Amino acid sequence: MSILEGKVIAITGASSGIGEATARLLANNGAQVVLGARRTENLKSITSSIRSKGGNAEYQVLDVTKADQMNDFINYTKETFGKVDVIINNAGVMPLSKLEALKVDEWNLMIDVNIRGVLHGIAAGLPIMKEQGFGQFINISSIGGHAVSPTAAVYCATKFAVRAISEGLRMEVEEGIRVTNISPGVTESELAETISDEKARQVMKEYRKNAIPSEAIARAIQFAIEQPADVDVNEMIVRPTASIS
Template sequence: MSSIEGKVVVITGASSGIGEATARLLASRGAQVVLGARRIANLRNITSSIRSEGGRADYRELDVTDENQMIDLIQYTMDTFGKVDVIVNNAGIMPLSKLEALKVDEWNRMIDVNIRGVLHGIAAGLPIMKEQGGGHFINISSIGGHEVSPTAAVYCATKFAVRAISEGLRMEVGKEIRVTNISPGVTESELAESISDERARQVMKEYRKNAIPSEAIARAIQFAIEQPADVDVNEMIIRPTANEN
């Protein structure tokens, strides 16, 4: 039996990309996955597909910038399945542009989704994990959380923040709760679709030619979850082999 069998895993940003791939992979390994995202039609289709293949899946509409919605998702999971083993804080956006473009609304949106979204997941899940005596937070950062590039200053700042939050949480929660920070390099996803700046969009289009599939990150998440309880995979960086950055 897989060590993931029977675990209850909540995944934010689960309507496409890494979140969808993770939901499908973990469900195929016997986990009960609960998907959260704003695009409810996508969630419905993914959940139906997982169920048709014998997996166990459920979904709820979720905007991670709304703390109450995040709390409701975790409480729904508790009420339905009696526990929350893993929370994958995956939701994120990446509307890149140079600072001189002054796209302040996009800066604020990145801060809200990429930082506050992770904090809301922690705030909703931490009391439950402490009460049940265990759990696992997996926070999705980025290679942008390790280095900064033009047009990506604010995005990178949010991903540096995710790394800092993950490390602080790891040090504070003690031995009962595991914390993993995963930093994908260029990965196939819809992140680039949020770029409104045309020059940044073209640069990213070229940069993403060597993207790895989202399933590669899903496998990393699986690896972190399936470790024995006394092993905490703290941080992983996953890049395309062909990428020089």
């Protein structure tokens, strides 16, 4: 029997990319997954596909920038399956541009989704995990959370923040609750589609030629979940072999 059999896992940003790949992989290995994202039709389609292959999946429309929606999402997960083993804070946006472009609305969007979204996931899930006496947060950062690059100052700042939040949470939580921070390198996803700055979009298009499939990050997530309860995988960087940064 799979180690994941019966585990209840809530995933944000699950309508495409890493979130979708993770939901499919974990459900295929026996987990009960709850998908959250803003795009209803995508969620319906992915959930239906998982069920058609014998997996156990539910979904709920979710905007991670709204604390009340995140609370509803995590509470729905617990009410549906009786517990919450893992929360994967995966939702993110990446509208890159130079600071001089002054795309303040895009800066605020990254702060709201990439930072507040993770904090809302923690706020919704931590009381439940404390009451249960077990649980795991998996927060998706980025290699942009380890080094800054041109056009990515604000994006990198948000991902540095995710690492800091993850490390602080790890040090503060009670025994039985694990915290994992995963930093993907360039990975196939729709993140680049949020770039409105044409120069930044072209740079990213070239950079993404070595992208690894989102399933690679899903496997890293699975690895972190499958470890014994006394093993906490705190930090992982997963990047293309061809990457030099």
